[in-house]
Amino acid sequence: MESAFSLTPKQIVAELDKYIIGQKDAKKNVAIALRNRVRRMMVKSDIQKDIVPNNILMIGSTGVGKTEIARRLAKVAQAPFTKVEASKFTEVGYVGRDVESMVRDLVEQAVHLVREVKNEGVKAKAAEAVEEIILDILIPPVKGAGFRQNTVPAGEVEEPESDTELNERTRERFREKLRNGDLDDRKVEINVKASSSVGVGMIGNGMLDDASMAGLQDMISGMMPKKTKKRKLSIAEARKVLLEEEVSKLIDFDEVKEEAIKLAENNGIIFIDEIDKIASKSGKNGGGPDVSREGVQRDLLPIVEGSSVNTKYGVINTDHILFIAAGAFHVSKPSDLIPELQGRFPIRVELNSLTQEDFSRILREPKNALTKQYQALFEAEQVFLEFNDEAIEEIARLAFLINQEVENIGARRLHTVMSHLLNDFLFEVPDTIEPNSQIMVTKEMVQDRLSTLVKNRDLSQYIL
Structure with a gap:
C-alpha cells in the first residue's frame, strides 16, 4: 500500500x-x-x-x-x-x-506506532549487539595476547598464532552456526532486567488525575535501582529477550514521546x-x-x-x-x-441498509470475506472447503430473510448463518474428516442445514 x-x-x-x-x-x-x-x-x-x-x-x-x-x-x-x-x-x-x-x-x-517504526530502524544494529552478547557467553573473548607454538615438519616455517587469533577463529565458526540456527536449542544463562514497577496508592479522594498518577509512578520507578536476574533460556528465546533490551537502549524515548x-x-x-x-x-x-x-x-x-x-x-x-x-x-x-x-x-x-445482493458481494469480494476466513481455517487442517455460486446466493438470501423476520443486525447475521452451517464440519476435523479431504458447500446443503434456523421463529439463541 x-x-x-x-x-x-x-x-x-x-x-x-x-x-x-x-x-x-x-x-x-x-x-x-x-x-x-x-x-x-x-x-x-x-x-x-x-x-x-x-x-x-x-x-x-x-x-x-x-x-x-x-x-x-x-x-x-x-x-x-x-x-x-x-x-x-x-x-x-x-x-x-x-x-x-x-x-x-x-x-x-x-x-505504539512511533515505537514500532523506531524499532524497525534499529533492529539490525540491535541484532548485531545480541549476537556479540551470545558469543561472549559461548566463547568468552581472550584478554591479553599469548603465543602458542605448534610442532611442524622439518623444512617448513610456521607463523606463531596467538591465543587471540585462535579465539577469533573459534568465535567466527560459532557466529556462522548462530546465523544458521544450528545452536538455537542450546541453553545459555543470561542477565535480564527485573521488573521494577512500583504501585502508588492514595487514600481518600486524591487531587491527582490518571495522567498525573501515571507520571508519578513512572518517576518513582525511575528512581529505584535497576535490578537484573539470571534466566536460563534456549539461544532462540534468549535472542528475542535480548533483542528487546538492545532495541530499547538504542531508542531515545523522549523523542518517541514528542513524535x-x-x-x-x-x-x-x-x-x-x-x-x-x-x-x-x-x-x-x-x-x-x-x-x-x-x-x-x-x-x-x-x-x-x-x-x-x-x-x-x-x-x-x-x-x-x-x-x-x-x-x-x-x-x-x-x-x-x-x-x-x-x-x-x-x-x-x-448509511444504507444492506440488501440481499450486498450480502452476496460481502461473502465473495472483500479481502477478508467470511468465506475466505473459513477456507483458511479448514486449510490449516489440510481440508479444502469450496462454495459454489448457488450456495453463496442461498446463504445471502437466508441471512437477509432472517434479518427481515427477526431483527436487522446487518452483516453480523452472516456470522450466525455461516457458524450454523459449518460448525458440524469444524467439529469433525480432523477426527472424522481426514487431511486432504474436500468439502463442497452446495445450495442443497445450505437449505438442509439451515432449514431449522429459518423455520424457528424464536431465534433469540442465534442472535449475536
Missing part, C-alpha cells in the same frame, strides 16, 4: 472498497476528510493552524459498516486510532469513564460509537437519565471543539484530531443532541 500522503481521495476509496461493500457516500466523505489533512499540512501560510477537520456523523443501523469504515480509514492513513462507546462515559459525579481517557488511549496508540504527541495531534482519529445513546429523547425536559446524557454531551464538547488534555506523555491539543461519531438513531434523532455538539459534526452521512 502506498504512503497515506500520496493517496488521492479516489485511491482512498479504492482501498476501502477492498474490505467494505457499498456505502459510497460514507467512503467518499471520509476520503475527503483524510485528504484534507494532507492538504492542511501542505499549506504554507499562518492559516494552517486555523484549518480544522470536518468531523463526521455516520447514521445507520447496526452491522452496515460504520465501525469498519473508521477502522480501515485509520489503517489506510497509518494513523493512531481509538474506538470508544459514548454510553460508557458519564457526566462527572456519576460512575463511568472520564471522557479525556479516549484522548489518552489515542496517545498510547501513537506511542507520538505530534502524530496524535495531526493524524489521530477517534471513533465515538453509540452517540445516539447519549441523545436526550425528543420532548423530554424532566430529570432522571436524560440529565446524565446531556451531561456527557457537555463533557464531550470541549474535547471535540479543541482543548488541551494532560497525558503521561505530555499535553496534547485536540484541535486537529478527526472525530467520527456513529449511531443507529432508531429512537432518538441527531437533532436531539445539544446544538453545540451537533455543530461540531458538520458532515452527516446516512
Whole structure:
C-alpha cells in the first residue's frame, strides 16, 4: 500500500472498497476528510493552524459498516486510532469513564506506532549487539595476547598464532552456526532486567488525575535501582529477550514521546460509537437519565471543539484530531443532541441498509470475506472447503430473510448463518474428516442445514 500522503481521495476509496461493500457516500466523505489533512499540512501560510477537520456523523443501523469504515480509514492513513462507546462515559459525579481517557488511549496508540517504526530502524544494529552478547557467553573473548607454538615438519616455517587469533577463529565458526540456527536449542544463562514497577496508592479522594498518577509512578520507578536476574533460556528465546533490551537502549524515548504527541495531534482519529445513546429523547425536559446524557454531551464538547488534555506523555491539543461519531438513531434523532455538539459534526452521512445482493458481494469480494476466513481455517487442517455460486446466493438470501423476520443486525447475521452451517464440519476435523479431504458447500446443503434456523421463529439463541 502506498504512503497515506500520496493517496488521492479516489485511491482512498479504492482501498476501502477492498474490505467494505457499498456505502459510497460514507467512503467518499471520509476520503475527503483524510485528504484534507494532507492538504492542511501542505499549506504554507499562518492559516494552517486555523484549518480544522470536518468531523463526521455516520447514521445507520447496526452491522452496515460504520465501525469498519473508521477502522480501515485509520489503517489506510497509518494513523493512531481509538474506538470508544459514548454510553460508557458519564457526566462527572456519576460512575463511568472520564471522557479525556479516549484522548489518552489515542496517545498510547501513537506511542505504539512511533515505537514500532523506531524499532524497525534499529533492529539490525540491535541484532548485531545480541549476537556479540551470545558469543561472549559461548566463547568468552581472550584478554591479553599469548603465543602458542605448534610442532611442524622439518623444512617448513610456521607463523606463531596467538591465543587471540585462535579465539577469533573459534568465535567466527560459532557466529556462522548462530546465523544458521544450528545452536538455537542450546541453553545459555543470561542477565535480564527485573521488573521494577512500583504501585502508588492514595487514600481518600486524591487531587491527582490518571495522567498525573501515571507520571508519578513512572518517576518513582525511575528512581529505584535497576535490578537484573539470571534466566536460563534456549539461544532462540534468549535472542528475542535480548533483542528487546538492545532495541530499547538504542531508542531515545523522549523523542518517541514528542513524535507520538505530534502524530496524535495531526493524524489521530477517534471513533465515538453509540452517540445516539447519549441523545436526550425528543420532548423530554424532566430529570432522571436524560440529565446524565446531556451531561456527557457537555463533557464531550470541549474535547471535540479543541482543548488541551494532560497525558503521561505530555499535553496534547485536540484541535486537529478527526472525530467520527456513529449511531443507529432508531429512537432518538441527531437533532436531539445539544446544538453545540451537533455543530461540531458538520458532515452527516446516512448509511444504507444492506440488501440481499450486498450480502452476496460481502461473502465473495472483500479481502477478508467470511468465506475466505473459513477456507483458511479448514486449510490449516489440510481440508479444502469450496462454495459454489448457488450456495453463496442461498446463504445471502437466508441471512437477509432472517434479518427481515427477526431483527436487522446487518452483516453480523452472516456470522450466525455461516457458524450454523459449518460448525458440524469444524467439529469433525480432523477426527472424522481426514487431511486432504474436500468439502463442497452446495445450495442443497445450505437449505438442509439451515432449514431449522429459518423455520424457528424464536431465534433469540442465534442472535449475536
